[in-house]
Amino acid sequence: MFYNLLRGFLYPFLFIFLLFKPKKLKFVFQRLFQDLSTLEKKAKYIWIHCSSVGEINLIDALVKKLKNDFNENILLTVxxxxxxxxxxxxxxxxxxISILRFPLDDIFILKKIFNYIQVSKIILIETEIWPNFINLGSKYSKIFIVNGRISNKSFPRYKKISWIIKPLFSKISGFFMQSQEDKNRIILLGADKNKVFVTGNLKFDISFETFSSEDMSNLKRFIKSDTRKIFVAGSTRQGEDSILIDVFKELKNTLLIIVPRHLERVPEIETLVKNSNLTYKKLTNLELNPSSEEFQILIVDKMGVLRKxxxxxxxxxxxxxxxNVGGHSLLEPLFYGKSPIFGPYLQNVKDISKDILNLNIGYKINNKEEFLNTINLLETKxxxxxxxxAFFKSNQNAAEKTIKFMEEE
Structure with a gap:
């Protein structure tokens, strides 16, 4: 009740503020005023909610399994x-599958959706805790947290508000966590231990694209790297690109490809490269013919091409x-047979990084010297x-385990 009274009180001030922020105003309006006609009225749906790109990319196997096992449509909100x-x-x-923007936990829009369709299951990917969504949703369907994770960073924050979280957790029918540590943490936060299960990480069930030898050869020619070694820096964040450029300067006959996590950072990276007196090309379209100019660094200004x-x-x-971001997918390069090099901040990929290091199929570095030594090691061994x-095979089927437990609840 207090949560919604506070939201109602703040709405007028929010909209006044947003009048001076057109992009943010658009973001809010797109979520609060949505057309539900893409949904089939009164039809049965399984509602899956994801936060962002990472969660969307890891639910492929889960979606496929849900479609095979249940004769229901899927509503996907992001x-x-x-x-x-x-x-x-x-x-x-x-x-x-119908796709909507998540309506910002607005109780009126949520009610409108729940009254428009019949929701049998709500699946929250990882740890998406929205009070209205959970409280209201529990009146219409069962709710499950899937691929649950409680990071080192979020655990202390959640503990401070455990008095708010615990009543919400009582509305959830099952918690399917990535690891034993995640299981222990969510129980400490108030989840019923009889409803918490370790099912593994859905990332191992992702269907990665495969590329033919011809595709790869064409891409190498496109980026003018038939003979040079290719150094790919994927999902880089602010503060990392300058370190990577310094490492790159020590390498010979190598092309550096920087693929930033957020494309709005491309101008910032361009400035760093210019200040380093290195030549570069900005890539926005893989279909265009490359220029005849030679370049040392390729800055990728395009979504969805990192795996390629x-x-x-x-x-x-x-x-x-x-x-101190916590890391992005270490599995993507491994799928293509490439040993990932990564820094010490691994809270988002903690369990996977431990397994990788224990098996010696990836390397953690702390400074430039270790980085260069690791590159040399990978070249020789x-x-x-x-x-x-074998690592992938031993960790698969998280989606299947999740659905099995879900059917039992």
Missing amino acids: FTDTGYEIAMNKYSKDDR FYSIADIVFVGGTLV PVSEDKIK
């Missing part, structure tokens, strides 16, 4: 704009790990691809 775009690209042609670059890489760095394949 919080961020980039996540919504990726969801539309992946699922908009599927007649059984990982497939041709000789050296791979995974971003969000040299700065590359990791066996069979070892990487």
Whole structure:
């Protein structure tokens, strides 16, 4: 009650503020005023909610399994704009899947949706805790947290508001967590231990694209790297690019490809490269003919192509790990047989990074010297691809385990 009274009190001030922020105003209006005609009225739906791109990318196997096992449509809601775009690209042609922007936990819009369709299950990917969504949703359907994760950073914050979280957790029918540590933490926060299960990480069930030898050869020619080694820095964050450029300067006969996590950072990276007196090319379209100019660094200003670059890489760095972000997908380069190099900030990929390090199929570095030594090591002693394949095989089927437990609840 207090939560909604506070929201109602703040709404007028929010809209006044947003009048001076056109982009943010658009963001809010797109979520509060949505056309529900893409939904089939009174039809049965499983509602999956994701935060952003990362969650959208890891639910493929889960969505496929839900469609096979349940004769219901799927409503997929996404919080961020980039996540919504990726969801539309992946699922908009599927007649059984409808995609909406998440309505910012507004109780009136949520009621409108729940009254428009019949929701049998709500699936919150990772730890999306929205009070109105959970309180209201529990009156219409069962709610499950899937691929649940409580990071080192979020755990202390959640503990401070456990008095708010615990009543919400009582409305949830099942918690399907990535690891034993995540299970222990969510129980400490108030989840019923009899409803908490370890099902593994859905990331291992992702269907990664495969590329033919011809595709990879064409891409190498396109970026003018038939003979040079290819150093791909994926999902880089602010503060990492300058370190990568310094490392790159020490390498010979190498092309550096920087793929930032957020494209709005491309101008910032361009400035860093210019100040380093290095030549570069900005890539916005893989279909265009490359220029005849030689360049040392390729800055990728395009979404959805990182995996293609990982497939041709000789050296791979995974971003969000040299700065306190917590890391991005270490599995993507591994799928293409490339051993990832990453920094010490691994809270988002904690369990996977531990397994990778224990199996010696990836490397953690703390400084430039360690970075260069690791590159030299990988050149002389590359990791066996069979070892990487065995790692994937031993961790798959998280989606299947999740659905099995869900059916029992």
